[in-house]
Every structure is written in C-alpha cells, then in structure tokens.
Amino acid sequence: MPILQIEALKKYYGKGEHVVKALDGITLSVEKGEFVVIVGTSGSGKSTLLHMLGGLDRPTEGKVYLDGNDIFSMNDEKLTIFRRRSVGFVFQSFNLIPILNVYENIVLPIELDGARVDKGYVNKVIGALGLKEKVNNLPLNLSGGQQQRVAIARALATKPSIVLADEPTGNLDSKTSQEVLILMKQMSEQFNQTIVMITHNEEISQTADRVIRIEDGTIAGRSAAVGR
Numbered sequence: 001m002p003i004l005q006i007e008a009l010k011k012y013y014g015k016g017e018h019v020v021k022a023l024d025g026i027t028l029s030v031e032k033g034e035f036v037v038i039v040g041t042s043g044s045g046k047s048t049l050l051h052m053l054g055g056l057d058r059p060t061e062g063k064v065y066l067d068g069n070d071i072f073s074m075n076d077e078k079l080t081i082f083r084r085r086s087v088g089f090v091f092q093s094f095n096l097i098p099i100l101n102v103y104e105n106i107v108l109p110i111e112l113d114g115a116r117v118d119k120g121y122v123n124k125v126i127g128a129l130g131l132k133e134k135v136n137n138l139p140l141n142l143s144g145g146q147q148q149r150v151a152i153a154r155a156l157a158t159k160p161s162i163v164l165a166d167e168p169t170g171n172l173d174s175k176t177s178q179e180v181l182i183l184m185k186q187m188s189e190q191f192n193q194t195i196v197m198i199t200h201n202e203e204i205s206q207t208a209d210r211v212i213r214i215e216d217g218t219i220a221g222r223s224a225a226v227g228r
C-alpha cells in the first residue's frame, strides 16, 4: 500500500466567474521511501497541493490518505495532532527559534508532542546532516545552508510518515542549494524517509526518484523513476 494516496483532489478559490481552479483533479500515489519532486510554473498549483497533502488546508473535493488515514475525515483538532506526528515540513524560511540552540530546535516538535526523544535516531540524523559540531550553537551563528539543515533535521526527528518541502532552497545560493538537495536525497535513502518537494529549479529535480509536473492544477507529466 502506498504511504500517500491522493484521489481526484480539487481546490477551488472563489465562486462563479471569479473561480480559481488551483487544483483541478490530481490523482497520485507515493511509495514509502520515495523522493518525489513537483515542478511547474508560478501559479500552477504546487503550494496548494503541498498544503493539502500536509492537511494545512482542506480541499474542495477529493481524498488524501496518509499512511492509510483519510486525513480530511478528521476534525480540525484531530487533524492538527495527526499532522504534528505524521508530517514534517521544510519551508523556504527556516523558521528556527532564535533563543534555542540547534539541538533544542531539532527536538522541539517531539517535546511539544510530549513524546520521548529517540536520542540515537536524532544523533544519527544530526551526524548525517553534518551538524554534530553545531548542536550547541544558536541559529544566529549559522550560515543559511546550516540553518536549513537544522530545519531538515527537525522535520526528520519525529520520524514522520512524510516530509513536505516547499522551495527549501529558495533562500540559498546555487552551490548551497545543490548541497542541501543532495542531503535531502541522502536522507530519503538512508532513513527510508518519504519526501515530496516543490522546486522551481528544473536542474535540481534530477536528483529525484520521480518528477511530477503540474500545469493549471493538473498533472501534465510524470517522469519514470531514476536513480533507484
């Protein structure tokens, strides 16, 4: 069974002649451990799709099953808890807490959930992302690429069913972007972590197992899996 299943997903904004069909019938499934990249021009619906997958917003029609759970059958309260446990987010802005050090930032979502920190796993993730020497630093003392690596570690630390990344390299220079994307690919392989990532950059999409192209809210193309 796929870890993520999306069925005939639609999201319309507005009504009547002003309706914007941001998503107009997306059907897609993702297997556990896959690294899927979503590409498409500005306004094609990428962010809207990612928001639906993570339960940040509700669709007009259609279903999203994550780890077998029909996420939009949940009420807001249940969905919030489910999202905290099952989805890791990485955004263009790193969203680190400035007064917490790197380690504290990484384990914060686990502690907010009242769960036990799997120190062995967290330390492995920290090591794999090259952050071992930085665990006691405040975000202020890190480069942009290092800050984004902390955000990736934080997303992975809860062992979510899926990590969703929306333009994670949007604030980084091209060399650092490349490094961060290679690390994301490595995380997906090393920890069998399912990742769905949006990017504008067609070149970097080559690191993915699969590329999905969105146009006008529908899937316009899919590439076969590469590199696996």
Ligand SMILES: Nc1ncnc2c1ncn2[C@@H]1O[C@H](COP(=O)(O)OP(=O)(O)OP(=O)(O)O)[C@@H](O)[C@H]1O
Pocket: 013, 014, 020, 021, 022, 040, 041, 042, 043, 044, 045, 046, 047, 048, 049
């Ligand atoms: N809250 C909203 N209200 C009305 N229209 C919206 C809203 N959010 C998005 N849209 C519209 O839906 C369409 C898809 O937007 P979306 O942000 O998903 O595109 P995108 O592919 O992520 O674009 P970009 O690459 O520029 O971030 C656009 O036409 C956008 O203007």
